Amino acid sequence: MFNRWQEDWSGLADPRVPRERLDSLKYIPLSSGDPDVYLSFGADLRERFESNDAPVFGTGKNVAQNYLISRAEAHADLHVGPHLQMFVQLQSDFAPGKTQLTTVDQDHLGLEQAFVTLTEPVDHGTLKLRVGRQQFAFDMQRFVSVRDGPNVRQSYDAVWADYEKGSWRFISFYSHPVQTKDERIFDDVSSGKFTFGGFRAERKLTEKINLAAYVARYTQADAHYLTVSGNEQRNVFDSRMTGVAGHADWDVEGMKQTGLVGGKDVQAWGFGSLAGYTFADAAWAPRLGIQADAASGNRNPGSHTLGTFNPLFPNGAYLALAGYTGYTNFIQFKPSLTVHPSRTLKMMFGVAAQWRQTTSDAVYAQPTVVVPNTAGQPGKYTGTYEQLRADWACSRAVSFALEAVHFGVADVIRRAGGHDSNYIGVQVALGW
Secondary structure (H helix, E strand, C coil), X not given: CCCHHHCCCHHHHCCCXXXXXXXXXXXEECCCCCCXXXXXXXXXXXXXXXXXXXXXXXXXCCCCEEEEEEEEEEEEEEEECCCEEEEEEEEEEECCCCCCCCCCCCEEEEEEXXXXXXXXXXXXXXXXXXXXXXCCCCCCCCCECCCCCCCCCCCEEEXXXXXXXXXXXXXXXXXXXXXXXXXXXXXXXXXXXXXEEEEEEEEECCCCEEEEEEEEEEEEEEEECCCCEEEEXXXXXXXXXXXXXXXXXXXXXXXXXXXXXXXXXXXXXXXXXXXXXXXXXXXXXXXXXXXXXXXXXXXXXXXXXXXXXXXXXXXCCCCCCCCCCCCCCEXXXXXXXXXXXXXXXXXXXXXXXXXXXXXXXXXXXXXXXXXXXXXCCCCCEEEEEEEEEEXXXXXXXXXXXXXXXXXXXXXXXXXXXXXXXXXXXXXXXXXX
């Protein structure tokens, strides 16, 4: 599974279940009288070759690069009956050939997750308490994600409480997001200088329609924006609705942000939507999709209000793996076509046009990297990109992915020294 700690291997306690190679390490019984007391081991390997001829559109010192990003993970999962779980996962991430390294590219050896979960029935519902280093994500991972697209995933030193009863689910959490240092092994850190916590409620309105909302508090010491620096305190208000009606599907999310950065008041917002219609009876089951996204920028740099949206912990793959544009001061309109040539192969082709929400603020690359010399310059239109994505599940344990992006820049980027950009990523992932 995507979250390996959600796997249940207790079915291997039944001797009638056929065994595969190394299944003896997937289920190691620790009690002869209780099949739910066991230890399980697992591992993941992801290798992706990336070619990017113009990071940040080739501005500044950004030059063409061809490199490999390699992620290896290994975990141990201990179940002590149905109520207690202990999970530990290590990671080792490298980026050979990449000369412009960031904190999401490399971590020679680190503790990715290490937590304890207690599960108890309470008032005809289920309460789960999880404490320790862990990963969590909300919804489409537009704003809160495990950051699976880049190399080093996002972990949180957190306390998490989750209660499910009937059609309701309630979540309360408080975390210190983990930051990668990579100066020596096991040196990733978190502290009270960077926090994220809140309360979330989810409601299943019907079998196919869901509603969710949460309020959260995001704080960061010594944050930097184009017009202000200082301690950042953002109040986050988010709501989302998803549904399926016949062959149509939709996902709509909106976020409001208030608070303070330095001496400026925050008034920012973000919006994301996906909708589509699937021709299920046609060959390859084509789905016509439409995606519309937007996020605020800073309209008046000289005022006491900061309008620049903070995408928090975004999933780099939501827009495109190329990372040419981020979820700040932008508007995007993207039609797409998705087909399934076979049960295990999915292909998507999309064309997206993008604009700035305000020309007073800059053009941003993922996640909030300023494209130099674009703030305050004329021209809302920033460019158009074409995206091709293919995902092939070769087997239960092996997958292959290909993504290609061409971004044709507009004048505001070209005047800043940027140019059209091309990206290709080829990935193989193995799980055991």
